[in-house]
Each structure stands twice: as C-alpha cells, then as structure tokens.
Amino acid sequence: xxxxxxxxxxSCYYGKTKAVxxxxxxxxxxxxxxxIGPSGCGKSTFLRALNRMHEVIPGARxxxxxxxDDEDIYDPAVDASAVRRAIGMVFQRPNPFPTMxxxxxxxxxxxxxxxxxxxxxxxxVERSLRGANLWDEVRGRLNKPGAxxxxxxxxxxxxxxxxxxxxxxxxMDEPCSALDPIxxxxxxxxxxxxxxxxxxxxxxxxxxxxxxVSDVTAFFTLRGxxxxxxxxxxxxxxxxxxxxxxxxxxxxxTGRFG
Amino acid sequence: MTSLTTAMPGLRAGSLPRWGIGAAAxxxxxxxxxxxxxxxxxxxxxxxxxxxxxxVVAITVSSWAVEGRRRAKDRLATSLAIVFLILTMLPLxxxxxxxxxxxxxxxxxxxxxxxxxxxxPLSSGGGIYHAIIGTLEQVLLASLISIPLGLLVAIYxxxxxxxxxxxxxRFLIDVMTGIPSIVAGLFVLAFWVLALxxxxxxxxxxxxxxxxxxxxxxxxxxxxxxxxxASLREASYALGVRRWKTIVRIVLPTAATGITTGIMLAVAxxxxxxxxxxxxxxxxxxxHTNPFSGPQSSLPLYVFQGAGSSSQFDxxxxxxxxxxxxxxVIVLYIAAxxxxxxxxLKQR
Numbered sequence: 001x002x003x004x005x006x007x008x009x010x011s012c013y014y015g016k017t018k019a020v021x022x023x024x025x026x027x028x029x030x031x032x033x034x035x036i037g038p039s040g041c042g043k044s045t046f047l048r049a050l051n052r053m054h055e056v057i058p059g060a061r062x063x064x065x066x067x068x069d070d071e072d073i074y075d076p077a078v079d080a081s082a083v084r085r086a087i088g089m090v091f092q093r094p095n096p097f098p099t100m101x102x103x104x105x106x107x108x109x110x111x112x113x114x115x116x117x118x119x120x121x122x123x124x125v126e127r128s129l130r131g132a133n134l135w136d137e138v139r140g141r142l143n144k145p146g147a148x149x150x151x152x153x154x155x156x157x158x159x160x161x162x163x164x165x166x167x168x169x170x171x172m173d174e175p176c177s178a179l180d181p182i183x184x185x186x187x188x189x190x191x192x193x194x195x196x197x198x199x200x201x202x203x204x205x206x207x208x209x210x211x212x213v214s215d216v217t218a219f220f221t222l223r224g225x226x227x228x229x230x231x232x233x234x235x236x237x238x239x240x241x242x243x244x245x246x247x248x249x250x251x252x253x254t255g256r257f258g
Numbered sequence: 259m260t261s262l263t264t265a266m267p268g269l270r271a272g273s274l275p276r277w278g279i280g281a282a283a284x285x286x287x288x289x290x291x292x293x294x295x296x297x298x299x300x301x302x303x304x305x306x307x308x309x310x311x312x313x314v315v316a317i318t319v320s321s322w323a324v325e326g327r328r329r330a331k332d333r334l335a336t337s338l339a340i341v342f343l344i345l346t347m348l349p350l351x352x353x354x355x356x357x358x359x360x361x362x363x364x365x366x367x368x369x370x371x372x373x374x375x376x377x378x379p380l381s382s383g384g385g386i387y388h389a390i391i392g393t394l395e396q397v398l399l400a401s402l403i404s405i406p407l408g409l410l411v412a413i414y415x416x417x418x419x420x421x422x423x424x425x426x427x428r429f430l431i432d433v434m435t436g437i438p439s440i441v442a443g444l445f446v447l448a449f450w451v452l453a454l455x456x457x458x459x460x461x462x463x464x465x466x467x468x469x470x471x472x473x474x475x476x477x478x479x480x481x482x483x484x485x486x487x488a489s490l491r492e493a494s495y496a497l498g499v500r501r502w503k504t505i506v507r508i509v510l511p512t513a514a515t516g517i518t519t520g521i522m523l524a525v526a527x528x529x530x531x532x533x534x535x536x537x538x539x540x541x542x543x544x545x546h547t548n549p550f551s552g553p554q555s556s557l558p559l560y561v562f563q564g565a566g567s568s569s570q571f572d573x574x575x576x577x578x579x580x581x582x583x584x585x586x587v588i589v590l591y592i593a594a595x596x597x598x599x600x601x602x603l604k605q606r
Contacts, residue, residue: 056495058420085498095489099511109497112507158493165497 002029002199003069003086003168005050010064011228012045012054019045021228022064025218027169032191032200034210034237037220038252042229043203046220047171050201051087052080068168085113088167092174094154096146096161102129103142105157109165124164132160133190152183159190169199177205188213207253211241219249274324274333279317286316310341354584361581364574370582374543374560379569386579388545392460392554393583396539397529399464399549400471405521407468408475415476416483417505428480434473442469443534451538458540460549463556466534471524478520482513515597522594526587532558557583 005027012020020042027033035043048054049062052073066073073083096105104111106125115121125142129135134156138149146157155175162170172191176184191200191213204210210217218234233246244250290309293299299308314337322330369385377384411431415424446466450456486509494504510517540553541563557579564576 051496053492053496056492081495081498081500083498084496089496091489091492091496093489095487095493097490097493097508097512099514108494108508109499112494112497112499112503161493161497 002197004029004067005087005169005199005201006067006070007050008065008067010046010049010062010066012042012049012062013060014045014057015059018228020049021230023231025231025234027199027201028216029168029199030195030197031215032195032202032213033216033218033234034214035201035203035218035220036205036207036210036252037229037232038222039205040225040229041220041222043220044173046229047173047201047203048089051089051169051171052083053089055080085109085165086167087169087171088162088165090155090159090162090170090172090175093178094151094158096149096154096157098145098147100146101143102138102146102149102157105146106160106164109161113165128160128164131163131190131194132156133186133193134160150183152179152186155179155183155187156190159187159194163194163198167198169201170194172200172202174203174205176209184209207241211237217241219244219246219252221248221252273329274321278320278324279333282316282320283313286312289316310344314338314341357577357581357584360574360577361579364578365581369575369578373545374555374575375545377543379567379572382571384575386557386560386575386582388542389555389557389560389579390582391545391547392463392539392542392549392556393529393558393586395547395549396460396463396467396535396554396556397525399461400467400528401521401525403464403468404471404475404524408472408521408524409479409517411472411476412479412483413505413510416480417501417509431473431476434469435477437469438533439466439470439531440533440537442466443537445469446534447537457551458538458553459551460539460546460554460556462538463535463554464549466538467528467531470531470534471528474524474527475521478523479513479517482516482520483509485516486512518597519594522590522597526590526594529587529590530558530583532562535559536562557586 007023007025010020010023011018023046035047037043045054050066054060054062062074068083068086072078073087097108100108103125106128107115107121110121110124115124126135129138134153137153138144138157146154149157155178159170159175176187179187188209191202194200195215202210202213214237216234217237217240219232219240220229221232222229232248233240233244235245239245240249241253244253287309290305290312294305294308299305314334317337318330318334321333325333368383370390371387372383372385373388374384374386375388411427415427419427443466446462446469450462450465451458456462490508490512491504494508495501499508535556536559539556539559541559542553542555546552546554560579561576561583564572564579567573567576
C-alpha cells in the first residue's frame with residue numbers, strides 16, 4: 001500500500017522565480033519524514049510538488065523528476081488527479097467543505113471520484129473516522145456540518161477525508177500550526193498510528209514535533225532572502241538531532257540560526 | 259482640560275441623560291412650529307426639512323453645553339446620519355404608500371383574473387390577467403436564457419480565463435451593464451423583430467430582458483465565486499477530484515447562497531423594465547399565452563399605457579397594475595432572503 005517517493009534534481013519555480021533548487025531525496029515507505037527549516041526555505045513548495053499541487057498556482061512549474069515507486073508522476077501521460085488520489089494532502093489550516101456534513105466531508109473524495117454505493121461509503125466513512133481518531137467524538141452527529149467542529153477536530157476530519165480515498169502517501173503541510181497543544185498531541189498520536197499503513201511526509205516549524213514523530217528528518221535552508229531553498233541534509237531523526245553531519249543543521253537545531 | 263487639579267468627576271457626570279436628547283428634539287420641533295407660525299415660512303415639506311435641521315443643531319448644542327466638544331461631535335455625526343437615513347427612506351416610503359393607496363382601490367380577484375379585452379378607456383372594469391401572463395412568461399424565458407449563460411460566463415472568467423481574456427470579458431460585461439434598456443429593446447427590434455422578420459412577441463421581449471439580466475447575473479455570480487476560499491478548491495484537488503467536478507460540487511454549492519440572491523435581484527430588476535418590452539412585445543388586450551408568436555402584454559407596458567391615458571378609468575387601472583408589480587417584486591425579494599437564510603442556517 002505505502003509507496004516510496006524519490007525526487008531527482010527537482011527544482012520548483014513560481015514564474016521566473018526559482019523557489020526550490022535541485023533536490024534529490026528518497027522518502028521511504030511506512031515511515032514518517034519531517035521537513036524542517038526556516039520560513040521561506042521552500043519546504044512547503046517542495047511538499048506540494050510531490051503530489052502536483054504546486055502546479056495549481058498560476059505560473060508555477062517544476063523541473064526534474066518525482067518518482068512514485070519508480071514511476072515519474074510528471075510524465076505527460078500521467079493524470080494529475082490520479083497522482084493526487086495516490087498522494088493525499090492535509091493543509092496547514094483545517095479546510096472542511098462548509099456546505100457538507102461530517103459524513104459528506106469524509107465521503108467527498110470517494111463520491112466525487114465516482115463511488116456511489118451507500119454501503120461502501122458508510123464503511124469508508126467509519127473506517128476513515130476511526131483511522132483519524134475522530135469516530136467516537138462524532139459518531140452521533142455525522143449529519144451535522146463539518147464546520148461546526150473544533151479546530152483540532154476539523155483537522156482530524158480533514159485527515160479522515162484525506163485517508164478515505166486510500167492514498168499511498170500522505171503529505172502534511174504544518175498540520176498542527178493552527179492547533180492548541182492538546183489537539184496537536186492528538187494529531188501526533190494519529191501520525192504515529194498512520195505510519196503503519198502510509199508513507200507520511202510532514203512539514204513542521206516545530207523541531208520538538210519533528211523529533212517526536214519522525215523517523216527521518218530533512219533540513220532545508222536558503223542562502224539569503226530571495227534565494228531558492230535547498231536541501232542541506234536528510235538523515236535519521238536520531239542523527240540529525242544529536243550529531244548532524246553539517247554545521248548549518250547543527251546551528252539551526254541548536255537555535256543559533258534561523 | 260481646564261486644570262490638572264480638577265477633581266475626578268463621577269462616572270455619570272457630564273453625560274446627557276436619555277430624556278435630555280428627547281427634550282432637545284421636542285424643543286427644536288416646538289421652536290420650528292413657533293417660527294412657522296410667526297414668520298412667512300410655510301409648507302409641510304419645508305417644515306420637515308427645517309425641523310430636522312433644528313433638531314440636529316439643538317442636540318449638538320445641548321450636548322456641547324453638558325458633555326463637551328468630543329461628545330458633541332459624536333452626537334452631531336450620529337444625528338446627521340439618522341436625518342439622512344430618514345431623508346433617503348422617505349421617497350421609498352412615499353412611493354410605496356402612494357401606490358398602495360391608489361392601487362388598492364381597484365385591486366381585486368376579478369381584476370387579477372380578467373383581461374382587458376373589449377374594455378375601452380371610457381368603461382370601468384377589466385383586468386390585468388393578460389399582462390400578468392405576459393410578464394411571467396417573458397421574465398421566465400429571459401431568466402432561462404440569462405441564468406445558465408450568466409453562470410457559465412462567471413465560471414469561465416473566475417475559474418478558467420486568466421489575464422487579458424478575463425479582463426476583456428469583464429470589461430464587455432461592464433459595458434453591457436451600462437446599456438440603457440431602450441437600446442437593448444432597439445437592438446432586438448432591429449435584429450429579431452425586423453431584420454429576421456420574427457414580428458412582435460413575448461419572446462422578443464424576453465430576449466431584450468435577457469440582455470439586461472445577463473450582466474447583473476455575471477457580475478454578482480463572479481463576486482460570489484471569487485469569495486470561495488482557494489483552500490476549498492485545493493482540498494478538493496488534493497483528493498484527486500477533477501477541476502470541473504470541483505467547480506460543480508464544491509465551488510458552486512459554497513457560493514450558492516450569494517448566487518441565488520444575485521439572480522433574484524436581477525430578475526426583480528428586469529420585471530419592471532418598460533422600454534424594451536414597449537418596443538418589441540407589441541400590445542394585446544386579449545389573453546395570449548403563446549410567447550413565441552403574436553403580440554403580448556406585460557405589467558410595465560400596461561402601466562405605461564394606462565398612466566398616459568386621459569381617461570381616469572385607465573389611470574386607476576394603471577395604479578392597480580403598478581401595485582401588483584411592486585408586490586410581485588417584494589415577493590421575489592422576500593423569497594430570495596428566505597432562500598439565503600435557509601442556506602446560511604444549514605452551513606452552521
């Protein structure tokens with residue numbers, strides 16, 4: 001189910017501006033990989049390039065390759081929608097569909113991709129909500145609006161919505177930055193459970209979070225304002241946080257820079 | 259700021275009590291009455307304007323005396339805002355009152371269910387059933403043309419067209435908004451009725467109304483679609499949902515409330531259009547239900563012709579028809595509000 005992602009000389013552009021420069025990284029299946037780095041270093045851009053969400057922004061394009069189990073997702077014959085079904089995404093701010101109930105939010109991905117049978121949807125909704133640790137809190141009010149939940153619940157609803165379409169990889173763009181510590185803890189626990197089944201990539205500004213949840217940590221930075229971001233090193237989280245190979249990584253992690 | 263040693267006043271000190279404002283206003287009215295009694299000033303409208311001005315001055319002055327300059331400015335601004343609000347609402351109220359007063363005399367079930375067939379200017383009776391039919395059919399047809407077109411154009415300029423093309427379309431739509439209704443009528447007259455030999459018909463009127471309705475729908479729908487947060491589109495794309503499905507199932511439902519209101523306003527706007535209908539619908543005192551051939555009537559047209567007549571019977575009938583038209587528009591507005599509220603509740 002979980003698949004490996006590998007990028008080959010991946011650069012991302014907004015119009016003429018290069019935002020991310022020449023990144024080669026391999027993201028192993030059934031593991032959690034954290035991207036850390038200062039603001040503006042391109043980690044979110046790079047993340048969005050991994051499931052072709054980058055190109056949704058007008059003028060945005062990439063150079064290089066992204067391989068999902070050796071298949072280039074930027075091959076002209078590949079359908080972007082199919083890529084995004086295989087590589088799901090959770091955003092910084094919870095964004096449940098405001099016109100839909102909790103049930104409909106979770107079922108949205110399946111319904112809009114053609115699943116019709118009620119029993120299939122019911123099963124998928126329960127499985128996804130259980131997977132997102134939200135089932136017990138919402139089981140009695142599945143037909144209430146998703147926007148009526150608390151921020152932390154909304155974010156878990158968005159995770160449930162993302163895993164309902166059974167992706168192989170789950171990308172999370174600072175999923176806890178808009179949440180309080182208790183909701184953050186709930187999401188971190190969830191990430192820990194989800195890695196048994198999915199490849200997870202998480203962008204975070206919170207280094208403790210990276211240290212807590214991830215197996216591998218990749219450190220991004222930039223040479224100066226307006227310069228493209230680049231990958232400094234990627235290694236096991238243990239090594240990055242105790243004995244990084246690069247001086248820049250150590251400076252960032254110990255708080256001397258960034 | 260007289261002196262730093264001034265004792266700290268109580269919390270309620272230096273503020274005008276509620277009755278103080280009322281007293282100032284009543285005093286101002288009494289003063290105005292007195293002035294109108296002893297000076298050559300006269301007339302109801304003059305009195306209202308004069309009294310309003312005196313009330314504003316009285317409230318400001320008394321506030322200045324008791325509360326000081328800062329509060330007095332606040333009172334002045336507040337009372338000016340209220341006075342202008344009333345001045346703006348006044349014409350609306352007067353029009354409504356006058357039309358209801360004049361129109362209710364004739365309005366009856368008979369009036370609403372009979373045509374004007376065989377009813378001359380010198381006879382009473384007759385009705386507007388034929389005009390109601392005409393208006394309903396013409397507006398319905400116009401909406402059937404302009405709502406789908408308008409929505410598609412709005413979707414196109416917000417979701418698909420980028421850069422100069424969208425700007426060009428938007429500019430053309432703006433120009434269309436500015437088209438005088440008589441020009442829309444003339445265009446349909448010259449093109450559809452005369453050049454294509456289609457003759458007068460309700461459908462020709464519907465075409466002219468559609469030209470007027472289209473830009474209103476496009477602009478309001480465009481604004482509403484733009485308000486849908488990009489994060490919802492992204493959430494949908496990230497689920498692997500295709501673009502058109504994202505638009506149809508996520509974007510449009512989210513904007514539905516506002517789009518509905520915009521459509522209702524556009525419909526209400528063209529219901530009362532006289533000029534285009536006057537040119538291309540023809541005229542018909544008989545009940546004519548087929549909008550596609552032969553002249554029809556319509557409510558604005560009926561009002562226009564009746565109001566210009568020298569017969570008091572015609573004028574009275576025009577008032578009753580005008581009232582019907584206004585009630586129809588009000589009902590539309592209320593329906594739009596109710597629809598909006600129902601959807602808003604569902605979202606919470």
